Amino acid sequence: MPPRMLPEPTPETRHFWDGCREGELRLQRCTSCQDSYFPPRPFCPHCGSRDVEVYKASGEGVLWSYVINQRPRPDMGTEPYAIAVVKLAEGPTMMTNIVDCPQTPEALQLDMPVKVSFSKQSDDISLPLFAPVKG
């Protein structure tokens, strides 16, 4: 299997990927209007303010939508997998994969609670994946 396609952080996104490597899901929010947003950028997309801060998010959310890809990309293995979007407790949506869960419509129920789980891919990059919250 070829190595997984990985992100190349830019100066504007470095804090996010550093956080993932250190086991924290880091979001940004505007200190003027308090809105949380994603993906990272050095200003608030709602009000345009440059007064924004990075903070540690809860890592909690719900499964918002997905498809189950039946034709796996070579770097993703050979079994069908869900390309999912979670809606974070703080508001933003984020594409991800759902782990520790069968990749079936029966197991992948919309609105089920999920929690972040970091998957180390290289010395620099860990991907934020999400697992169902048990019980």
Add this chain to the structure above:
Amino acid sequence: MSWKQKSVAVVGAAETTRMGKIPDVSVIGLHADAALNAMADAGLKPSDIDGVATAGISPVELAHYLGIKPTYADGTSVGGCSFMLHVRHAAAAINAGLATTILITHGESGRSRVGAGGFGRSPSSLMGQFEMPYGPVGPPTMFTVPVLRYLKTHGLKPEDMAPVATIQREWAALNPRASFKDPITVDDVMNADMIAWPFTKLMCCLVTDGGGALILTSAERAKDFPQKPVYVLGTGESVETPMVSQMYDFNHSTAFRISGKKAFETAGISHADVDHLMIYDAFAHLPLYGLEDLGFVKPGEAAAFIKERNTAPPSGGKPGGKLPLNTNGGGLSYMHSGMYGMYALQESVRQMRGTAAAQVPGAKISVSHGVGGMFAASGTIVFSNEAP
């Protein structure tokens, strides 16, 4: 209105000579074939063209390849609806005196990949960082991502999307140039190969080779051309997000709503005035979003509207629906080279000229609505065969 859209018309329109599998023609060759066909349709030579617009290749490549020395060039490239935006910009440009006769071309070797680039994203782009690591493989696994949320919001099931495919196949059966013409049932759609659950192969567009071209000029000059002029009544455009996961709302397209509203407003028409509709259908959910976001039906009502045959051709003695939709068979059954918007525009022009294979009798107003990227962009054109 700050400028008069009504003073512009399509005077040349054509697709490539062949469609489907064209392994002996490169991308730029498809652009040129369509352009030459459109010029022949309009009775023009390259030296008569003073404006060019295209996407996929650069307008520089297009102009030089055809020997055109333009005073206007538009390289807007926002995906498959780029050509709707080109029409809109051309209308403004003609009114502003930037050019008199503007050629818009599309050509794509979607299937044969002759002289075509790849589908690549830089790993440092936003999509490269925040979507590609999770395994998407092109549009079938990205364009489709919001749909489960949409279905749940409205209490719908995947099979509620199937009539989009079956009814468009009925239209395709009336079109000799359509790629697929054999009838299909809802069961056929649901039992077809699964591509990305809940989307089966018959809910996904074709991948073919082809192209098309349009020529626009002022309505005043349009009367002197050999073809019946097709007037541009109103136009709209918008862009939303480069990442489908960042749509403002998975239940509707913000770009569709902005573009459609602007087009209807500038045309000064209501929904009841529309005789014929094209909604870019790369996948079966797009006509649902389109019908709702353009305002033809309320949110959540489009699937039932299609199932109840409101968009269908006449069949078995029953009259056709009140809103004929995707009458060429659409991207699902007619053709889809990658940037389908040009073919939606071509079918609208044919319907307004009265030359479509599945002609809507007496149609006077046609709306052509496009999407670009994966819900990234939108463009809407309102055409009429009556001078405004």
